[in-house]
Amino acid sequence: MRHGRGQARRTRRLVGALAVATVMTVVAGGCNWYFIASVGAQREGAGLPNLGWSPTLNADAQSSAAAMCAGRGVLPSPSGAYQETPGDVHELVAAVPSSAANLDASLWTQWRNDPEIDATRWKSQGAGETTCADGNVYAAEVLKAPVVTLPNGRYSTQQYDPSTVRQFLGIQYTTAVDYTGTTIPLLLDVYTPPVGAPSPRATVVLIHGGAFVGGSRTDEAGDGKQWAARGYDAVSIDYRLDQSLYQDSSPPKELAAASNATEDAEQAVRWMKANAATYGVDVTRIAAVGNSAGGAVALGMSVSPDFRPPTQYASYSSKIAAAVSTGAYLTPGIDLGVLHLTAGLAPILMFHYETDVASNTGVYAFRTCSAYRAAGSVCDYVSEAGEGHTTDLSAGGYWWASQLGPFIWRQLNLGS
Numbered sequence: 001m002r003h004g005r006g007q008a009r010r011t012r013r014l015v016g017a018l019a020v021a022t023v024m025t026v027v028a029g030g031c032n033w034y035f036i037a038s039v040g041a042q043r044e045g046a047g048l049p050n051l052g053w054s055p056t057l058n059a060d061a062q063s064s065a066a067a068m069c070a071g072r073g074v075l076p077s078p079s080g081a082y083q084e085t086p087g088d089v090h091e092l093v094a095a096v097p098s099s100a101a102n103l104d105a106s107l108w109t110q111w112r113n114d115p116e117i118d119a120t121r122w123k124s125q126g127a128g129e130t131t132c133a134d135g136n137v138y139a140a141e142v143l144k145a146p147v148v149t150l151p152n153g154r155y156s157t158q159q160y161d162p163s164t165v166r167q168f169l170g171i172q173y174t175t176a177v178d179y180t181g182t183t184i185p186l187l188l189d190v191y192t193p194p195v196g197a198p199s200p201r202a203t204v205v206l207i208h209g210g211a212f213v214g215g216s217r218t219d220e221a222g223d224g225k226q227w228a229a230r231g232y233d234a235v236s237i238d239y240r241l242d243q244s245l246y247q248d249s250s251p252p253k254e255l256a257a258a259s260n261a262t263e264d265a266e267q268a269v270r271w272m273k274a275n276a277a278t279y280g281v282d283v284t285r286i287a288a289v290g291n292s293a294g295g296a297v298a299l300g301m302s303v304s305p306d307f308r309p310p311t312q313y314a315s316y317s318s319k320i321a322a323a324v325s326t327g328a329y330l331t332p333g334i335d336l337g338v339l340h341l342t343a344g345l346a347p348i349l350m351f352h353y354e355t356d357v358a359s360n361t362g363v364y365a366f367r368t369c370s371a372y373r374a375a376g377s378v379c380d381y382v383s384e385a386g387e388g389h390t391t392d393l394s395a396g397g398y399w400w401a402s403q404l405g406p407f408i409w410r411q412l413n414l415g416s
Contacts, residue, residue, distance in 0.1 A: 032058065032127035034104040035141045039117055039125055046118045057126025057142050061091075064140040068093065069132035088145035088380060088410075090116045090373070095136045107139045115343075115376045121145040148406035154231040155202060155414045156405055158396065162225040164194045168279070173271040174311065176264055179242040179257075186264055188271070189217050190279055191224035191234040199280035202287075202412050203233040203272065205301075205320070207265060209292030209327070209390065212257040213243050226395040233281055235272060239264035239297065251332050258333075261293070262300035266318035267309070269301070273316040285412040287322040291390040292358070295328025295350075299368065302346035303330065303339055319346070322411035324404065326351040327358065327390040329365040343376030349407045350381050351399070353388040380407060 040050040094110040096103060107129075111117070122143040129139035150156035168190040178184050193201070204227050206220040220236035227234040239261040245253060265288065273283045290298035302323040308314045323346055333339040352365040359365075362383050372379040382403055384391060392398040395405070409415065 032061075032129055032139075035108060035111075035127040035139070036125060038108050038112070039141065039143070042112065042117055048118060048120065051122055051125040051143070054124045054126050054144070057124060057144060058128060059126075060128070061126045061140040061142050062128030062130070064091065064093070064142075065128040065130045065138045068095065068138035068140070069130050069134075069136075088121065088148070088406075090119070090122075090143045092116075092141045092143075093139070095138045098131050098135055098137045100137075103137055107137070111141060114373075116143060116373060119143070148410055150401060150405045150409060154198065155409065156230065158229050159231050160193050160197070160229045162229045165225045165228040166192045166194060167225075168192075173237070174264065174267045176240050176260070176267075178240050179244050184240070186238050186240070186267075187217065188235055188237040188268055189221070189224065191221075191228040191236070192279060193228050193231055193233075197231065197280075200276065200282035201231060201233045201280045202285040202408075202414060203235060203281045204408075205265065205268060205272075205286065205288045205298075206234055206236040207239070207288060207290030207294030207297045208236070209290070209294045210241070211245070212254065212261060212293045213241055213245050215241075215293070223394045226397075230395050232395070233279055235268065237265060237268045251336070255333060255336070255338060258293070258296050258300060261297045262304055263309075265297050265301055266304060266307075267311070267313065269318045269320060270311075270313035270316040274313050284321065285414070286320045287324065287408055287412060288320050289324045289393055290328065291325070291393060292327045295325030295390075296330065298323040299325050299328060299330050299348055299350075300333075302348050303341060322347050322349070322408065324349045324351075324393060324407065326393055327353070327356060327388075329360070329368040330371075331360075331364055331367045334368065334371050341371055341375035341377065345372070345375070345377040347378035347407075347411045348372060348380070349403065350379065351384060351391045351393070351403075352381070353384045353386065353391075355387040356389055357387050358389040378411075 036053050043050060092111040092114055094107050096106045100106050123146045124144050127141045129137055131137050170187050172185045173188050174186050175183050176186055206223055208215040208217060208219040217236040217238045224234040224236050242257040245257060272281050276283050288298035288301045301320055306317050306319055330339055350369055352362045354362045366381060369379040369381045393404060
């Protein structure tokens with residue numbers, strides 16, 4: 001337990017919570033009542049309200065535990081079991097040998113220091129566990145926030161006909177030295193609502209894919225207009241590509257290409273802040289949205305230290321308020337010790353297929369999210385069933401109402 005509470009007081013709270021939780025044993029079963037009660041006791045000790053428990057979440061957590069048993073290992077969290085109840089969720093997963101003494105306490109010990117338990121946004125919880133033929137007990141505890149419903153109006157529903165969106169195309173935002181040693185110009189396109197739209201505006205940086213060898217800012221033109229039609233500014237950027245990856249795509253080479261692309265994207269953010277008055281950018285409400293290689297860049301922007309290169313924009317921060325990716329992760333950089341995650345990083349939302357036909361598995365990708373959470377920062381994860389690579393991250397697209405729109409609304413504080 002944390003926050004310096006006296007042991008006797010903690011014990012009374014835990015006993016009281018356990019007494020209340022006994023009514024849940026029929027629904028939860030096994031160790032689950034202990035997890036639910038322990039979360040309640042810990043939150044009470046932190047001066048936070050207890051969480052209601054949900055039979056639906058209990059059933060979903062039980063399904064997640066069963067999936068871990070079937071897969072003979074701890075699965076990414078959330079593992080797709082909670083998509084029936086859309087909203088912001090955080091799942092704690094663990095396994096211990098079924099022969100271990102004090103099974104419930106052994107599992108809870110693996111979770112009790114997770115900072116998300118004391119987050120204020122949670123409303124309900126559920127738990128599930130199963131004893132598996134491999135000799136382990138697999139368990140899941142899920143915390144769930146209320147579903148954010150996008151209101152009608154600016155930033156959520158279409159405000160303008162896309163044909164009226166203003167376009168400022170082919171603007172040079174910096175120069176950089178590419179893989180051949182040549183200094184090249186880097187361009188961006190800006191999409192804004194029509195003249196007279198409210199300003200300043202929340203802004204999204206759209207980052208194209210292409211495995212760091214191809215793609216263009218123009219690939220995002222359609223999405224740029226859709227975001228602007230809802231009241232955002234949208235900025236689609238080019239970044240350095242490295243076609244030598246066709247001959248050598250080893251992890252160090254890919255990391256170097258990703259690092260260069262991330263530096264370029266950060267310079268684009270500085271340019272946007274320097275020119276905020278011209279284009280109506282709200283410098284406190286900037287999010288990055290990228291797919292495939294562009295998704296890796298967006299995630300990289302969320303964790304990169306705010307270096308100030310000696311350019312005309314050195315006085316401007318490259319920090320963003322949120323990042324969204326699809327078909328991407330930072331796992332190689334984390335494994336190699338290149339990335340050092342901390343608390344307070346920009347919140348991220350990751351979309352990834354269980355089987356990524358162009359990259360790696362969802363289990364591998366989720367290690368980024370797990371490390372992000374373990375460091376004390378916010379990561380939401382959407383596991384898409386089946387095979388695929390990238391998903392629709394357009395404003396008004398498939399994930400807009402249930403995941404993408406609410407995440408952007410919440411993290412950019414658009415309700416204010």
